[in-house]
Amino acid sequence: MPIISATYYTSYLHNNNLETQTLLAHPEIKQHGTFISFKSHHNHKVVGTIQLNNQHFSFHHYNYGQQKQQKIDLTHFNCHIKGYFHTSKANDVVVIVKQIDVKSCHKDTTKLPNIFNTHKNFIYHQMEKYGGKEYGRVLALLFGDVHLLSVDQLEDVKRIGIYHLLAVSGSHIVSIIIIIQMTCTALRIPIPVIKCLLCIALPCYAFYVDFVPSALRAIISALLIILLPRKILQHPIDILATTFLIVLLLFPAYIYDIGFQFSFLITLF
Structure with a gap:
């Protein structure tokens, strides 16, 4: 395993x-x-x-929509942009968009829209419209997305010591499981049906949070506990180790993610 891992990650x-x-x-x-x-x-x-040349990149754009007639939702629109590639603090390549030619935009019908991204964007716009000035904090708690928080808000959260509440982790997954299980139990729904609902709901939530490592750990661990018989689950360390291998097989780059490292290390302890 060390030889295989070293060879694979070197490549x-x-x-x-x-x-x-x-x-x-x-x-x-x-x-x-x-x-x-x-x-x-x-x-x-x-x-x-944003998708450029069949590759997906996170992007940042400032001073957008200063003129009200230009501030429109461009989700699933193909537009001519000007900008440049840049490396983030995590050494990821991001796109800094300097200018969007709104007149050149047209609906991209060549790709089927992702139903989860579409609904997530709908939630963002509804919260922006009706959620008040601090809707960014609610979205951060729901999806772990801190992009809509100001630098001062993030610094305040870090100074208080509750930044972990804005990271999607086991507490989010446990909350989803409890809500579904208690609701179904009150409605006298059989346990096999409850397990099926959980096996559908948890992977769906992974799409909403963009497969962040801490959420994946909790979701895959929960699915293993739900699906596998108790005879196999005699040692919790086996569940964690199996989850570790599954996550790295799906997303090899996560081994360099600090959220992945802390999530598994804390759970191991």
């Missing part, structure tokens, strides 16, 4: 570094891109996901 890092160097060697962007998600903020800031 993975080499290919990943080559892709990053290629993008940063020519950082300027002047091309069409499709906005997969488009989350606006009250201070004319927009964040989300």
Whole structure:
């Protein structure tokens, strides 16, 4: 296992570094891109996901919609943009969008919209419209998305010591399980049906939180406990180890994520 892991991750890092160097060697962007998600903020800031050359990148755009007629939702729209590639603090390549040519935008009908992203964007817009000035905090608690919080708010949360509440983790998953289980139990729904509902609801929630490592750990662990017989689940460390391998098989880059490392390390203790 160490030899296989070392060989695999050496190759993975080499290919990943080559892709990053290629993008940063020519950082300027002047091309069409499709906005997969488009989350606006009250201070004319927009964040989300954009697809360029069949690759998905997180993007940031400032001073968007200063003129009211230009502030529209561009989710699933293909637009000509100007900007550049940039590396974030986590050494991920992100896109800084400097200008969006709204007149060039057209609905991208070549790709089926992701139903989860569509509904998540709907929730964002409803919260922005009716959720008051602090809707960003509610969305951070629901989805772990802190992009809509100001720098001062994030610093306050860190100073108080409750930043972990804004990270989707086991407490979110336990809450979902309890809500479904208590509701179904009150309605006298059989246990096999409750398990089926949980096996549907938990993976769906993973789409809403963009498969963050801490949520994946809790979801996969819960699914293993739900699906496997108790004879197999004699040692909790086996559940954690199996979850560890499944997550890394699905998302190898997560081993370098600090959220992944802390999540498994704390659970191990």
